[in-house]
Amino acid sequence: MRSTFDFSPLFRSSVGFDRMLNALEAANRMAPAENWPPYDIVKSGEDDYRIVMAVAGFSEKELTITHEQNMLIVTSEKADEDEKQYLHRGIPSQAFERRFELADYVKVTAAKLVDGLLTIDLKREIPEEMKPHRIEITDETAPRQGNMHQIEAEAAA
Template sequence: MRTAFDFSPLFRSSIGFDRMLNALDAASRIETIDNWPPYDIAKNGEDDYRITMAVAGFSQDELTLTQEQNMLVVSGQKTGDDKGGDNSQYLHRGIAGRAFQRRFELADHVKVVGAALVNGLLTIDLKREIPEEMKPRKIEIAADTTLPKGGTKQIEAEKKVA
């Protein structure tokens, strides 16, 4: 049994969180029918993540990684014929070779820093890099903050057209 969540009360009382609430709403609607290829997501540090995906039977040329804004798309498409290239006939085919596309929603400022295919495992390293202007900063408070007396100063005078 699936429970539907109503996020509309949160939209009324929050400002600037619409993207996060939309992601929660979309995640609650996703039905995972296809869970192939299997993958792991690990947090390796404060801002470091790793996705490990089992893609046995796929070569480096048959895999594609694409990052579009906050979406990472991993897809695989087998090239060549299904018979293995050596005119063999399969009696049992247990290694999946079907095309796939797996999408991962990334948080703001998360970038792919590397990917490697070793022994049938595709590892994708991710890092969250917060821009310097968005990091917390300390603001100095001046000791004497008296404002000059005498009102405001006029910066520009009105110009008369002849």
Template structure:
């Protein structure tokens, strides 16, 4: 049983949060493809993250990682036909696509495949204009230093 949430009241009373609300709405619509392949999401620093994904049996050529805007897609597709007759098949080799919603300014900085474990390193890179900055507070005599004059109103005698 799937419950669909209605975010319409939040859209009416909030400004600038539409991207977050759209992401919440999108996650409620996503069809879950199961937990395969298994993965971990790890925060390795203040602005650094890592995704570890178990992709046993896949080679580098059979895996694809793409980032489009704020969506990271990892997919795997086996090449060639497997004509072997299995008595028991415990290692899944089926095609998969895993989607990850990324926050703004998250970039993929590297990917590595080692012994069946795909590691994707991510970093939040805030642009300089979005980083906190200190603003000087001017004193009372700053107006005279900058050469700005106060506008005075003229009094007219009646």
């Protein structure tokens, strides 16, 4: 049994979290995802992440990695094999599509396929203008140093 959650109270009491709340609602509506190919998501640093997928039997030419805005899509296209008669087929080789929702400013930095493991390195690079910075507080009642005009009294003779 699956219960649904009402996120409308969060929409009323938060500002700027629209994308995150929409993603939560979409995840709540989604059908259960396939469990193949298996993958790990590892946080390897403060802003560094790694996705490792087990894609045994696929070559670099049969895998496609696409980075759209806030979405990483890994797809496979298995080449047609010769007509073989399998007595047992335990290694999955069907085409797949795996989607990963990415946060803002997360970029793919590298991808490699070694020993049947596809490794995708990700890095969050927040632009300098988006990073926290200190705001100076000024006192309106205090005289400003740069805008002060000094009036000199004429010397009495």
